[in-house]
Amino acid sequence: MSPTVLISGAGIAGPVLAYWLSRHGFTPTVVERAPGVRHTGGHAVDLGGVSTEVIERMGLLPAVRAARVRRDTLLFHRADRPPLAMPRLSDLVTDRHVEIQRDDLIAILHEATREQTEYVFGETITAVHEHDDGVTVTFADAPARDFDLLVGADGLHSGVRRMVFGPEQRFRHDLGGYLAVFSYPNELGLDRQILGHLDVDRAAFTYAVDDGARARTLLLFRHPAGAGGHTDDLRDPGQRTRLLRDAFGESGWHLPRLLAHADGADDLYVDSISQIRMDTWSRGRVTLVGDAGYSPGPAVGGGTALAVLGGYVLAHELALAGGDHHTAFRGYEQVMREPVARGRRVGPDTLRQLVPGTRFAARTTPHLMRLFTRLPRRAARTLAALQRGDTRTLDDFSSTKQPGSS
Ligand SMILES: Cc1cc2nc3c(=O)[nH]c(=O)nc-3n(C[C@H](O)[C@H](O)[C@H](O)COP(=O)(O)OP(=O)(O)OC[C@H]3O[C@@H](n4cnc5c(N)ncnc54)[C@H](O)[C@@H]3O)c2cc1C
Known part of the structure; x- marks a missing residue:
């Protein structure tokens, strides 16, 4: 058998x-x-x-x-200026x-x-x-x-x-960050772009899903009251939306509108960004x-x-x-x-x-990302490959190929 x-x-x-x-x-x-x-x-x-x-x-x-997912551009919001657009980073770095x-x-x-x-x-x-x-x-x-x-x-x-x-x-090690995801009707008319907004200790992204019928928001943030494991409290829906309001309540951009959708979302997901070790x-x-x-x-x-x-x-x-x-x-x-x-x-x-810790980083991060995307495609790939340092294929992921195996 x-x-x-x-x-x-x-x-x-x-x-x-x-x-x-x-x-x-x-x-x-x-x-x-x-x-x-x-x-x-x-x-x-x-x-x-x-x-x-x-x-x-x-x-x-x-x-x-x-x-x-087919998205062409990430548009970073900037106060008093047009958004900073950049092509998709991931397409540049790997086939x-x-x-x-x-x-x-x-x-x-x-x-x-x-x-x-x-x-x-x-x-x-x-x-x-x-x-x-x-x-x-x-x-x-x-x-x-x-x-x-x-x-x-x-x-x-x-x-x-x-x-x-x-x-x-x-076994859980909290990295000091949280994330939230929820869907809402695509009332911003998003198409193939992602809108992004960076601020100190918080980042927000929103993009279309379901062929443009709906949109989804991803929020990444550090806890407004500092580090600490709050995952257990997050089972309570009231606690989840309160945490989002504490973190993003003062934010501009589309955030007041997006947060209003978090309350009623049937797929609201909020969790700490934690590793299992x-x-x-x-x-x-x-x-x-x-x-x-x-x-x-x-x-x-x-x-x-x-x-x-x-x-x-x-x-x-x-x-x-x-x-x-x-x-x-x-x-x-x-x-x-x-x-x-x-x-x-x-x-x-x-x-x-992804989540800048200072006002300076919030301002400069999109520019640094854009510099990278402006490298010729081949140079960007070489740089990314060097950073990853990995040229193995799936056949290398076997105990018969590992150092020390007989
Ligand atoms: C908001 C968000 C954004 C992410 N973005 C990325 C990204 O950009 N790139 C990336 O690589 N990864 C990303 N991840 C992580 C990625 O989703 C997970 O690493 C991946 O799904 C892990 O797969 P898994 O099968 O181990 O666990 P999961 O996909 O979590 O699947 C676990 C399954 O077990 C089920 N389950 C749970 N408890 C029980 C139970 N007691 N009994 C029976 N079934 C149970 C769940 O319903 C689920 O179907 C993201 C995760 C989240 C939450």
Whole structure:
């Protein structure tokens, strides 16, 4: 019988893992808290480098490219002067970069996996009991079931991590920033441009989605009362909108209008920008993949690319080890250590760059970004490649290729 693997979470990492597990002869089941594919939240995310190669090897690159976000210009607001326009930075620095709405990517991944994978929506795991032959999992509504392995792909606030490794506070490191995302009717008439506004300790961006029918706002900010973990309070909707008003209440630009929409938005998302740092993300027959194990911080550290790579590598290592989970989890952690560390390093820097800490930085950041976009395309790519320092392909992300492996 092929080994059975229960995956908690049908976001990005979960379906990628399910795809590759089926390809390698395992039987995956995915349990997802949300009632359906389109209910887990949207925002623009990035694929690039080896994560694009994973998508390509799944045969999904044409579908992902067709759904990619097409935006030409970022227009930075300036007081008393016309906006400062710049072409898209990411297109200049890499050929393989794809920006796509998270919900579109999830829908594509679900479509590609649903025939070989049992999906159970609207369900959560309530208890995990590991024994010699497998893991017995108890669900909120469905009867308990046995699986050979359990993988937590259930995001930054992973329930599997809490049940198997301990409370979130032990592993969560807040980077001192917050983010909010919500949709609203496209009353600014946005088309293929992003409007941006930078101020001390806050940044706001807004852009069209759903073919221009709606628009979405992304707010990044530092807490007005200083650093501190407030994630737990953010479950309260009143607390979420209060935090936004404290941070942006005094702002000009389109912000009063945008904030008025945050109150009634059915998809308002507010969270701290936090990393998950664990010494190991495997225990017995259970492991974690994507944000659950190693979130580099939403919106700042390339979490989507890590989630895609993590799903691929975990399945690959399980196949290499013939299903021996001890060996496979060791290989998986060995291979992922470096990309995870890299994401962790860039997160705080990106947050500092995106959310200026001083009035001077708020004024100069758009100009610095524009200088970069004015470099000839080839020079910009070379500079970006030097900064990334990475020329590896997906075949290098295997325990058989890692230093020290036999
Ligand atoms: C506003 C925002 C902007 C972002 N921008 C970017 C970006 O520009 N570039 C980038 O690379 N990344 C970005 N990210 C991060 C990116 O979304 C994540 O890193 C990526 O989605 C991680 O994938 P994942 O599968 O590990 O987790 P997720 O995508 O979070 O998926 C987890 C899934 O688990 C489900 N779930 C949660 N709890 C349970 C439970 N108890 N039981 C069952 N299911 C559960 C959730 O509903 C969800 O479907 C952003 C994130 C946010 C929030």
